[in-house]
Amino acid sequence: MIDKELFLIEQLHSNHIGDDGAVIGDTVYSMDAFCEETHFRRAWMTPAQIGRKAMLVNLSDAVAMNAIPRYALVSVALPQDFSREAIVALTRSLEETAREWGCEIIGGDTVGGEKLHLSITLISHTEAPLMRTGIQPSDLIAYTGTLGESKRQLAQLEAGQCLPDDARFFRPTLRAEFVREARPLLRAGMDISDGLYCDTNKLLDLNQTGMVILESVDAEIGTSGEEYEMVIVFDRKQVEALKKLARSMELPLNIFASVTQNTDRFPCVSHHFG
16 A cells, blocks of 8 residues: 655655755754644643643654754644634643744744644754764664653543543654764764654665564564654764763654665555545
8 A cells, every 4th residue: 555645745846855844054944734633632631731732743853853842833724613612722832832932923823724733843953953863884773761651642532531640642752862962972862752662664675674573572662653762873883972971961863774775664654544
């Protein structure tokens, strides 16, 4: 089955496409959509939770590229049954979350729609962007933190259960400090939004490399999307320095593969299209 997301991207022709954001000079431009019935259901989340997560998943792109978010443009499609109170809660949450990261919402657009959709563009600053390219044979591939919780929580929501406000599905943790401190040690990296399996494949495809599995990754972990941990690639000479840094932050660092020249990939199904 065709990957429609990848197919659409391949129809565009720009050297700036391929990373979590487009780097032009010392500025990173990134954009993500957050759509009802694709990324969330209103029955699951309050307007405040929706606004917070919509902003966080966009901030994650800046964090993944070692960039500092400065400004945001927010477009919202509002359904008719979305009340004034809900609008206040949504916009307040968007602004408060952006402000926590030193980011200011400077504009956007509003239209009517059948469902609630948000699209956020970030303008960020970086002096040392972390790209997805630059991988070398024998480099190591690792992910930060623990994975699988987001998928388990999604299953709970689909089963009609409630989650606490600080659940990862509602409030992902972004690894800004780790990326900033680790940047000199890293070749490449990206945030894990589509699952470790799919996002690792993206890195390998972009660099035209393959992998050798060093530690097996269970499918419940590898296919858990919207985790927003980092998958990173680095020279194996840097492994001890990275482990030491991760320990100082009490952050698990999980090395699971080595880069090589083959065509091996994880099984991957798009989260966004059938």
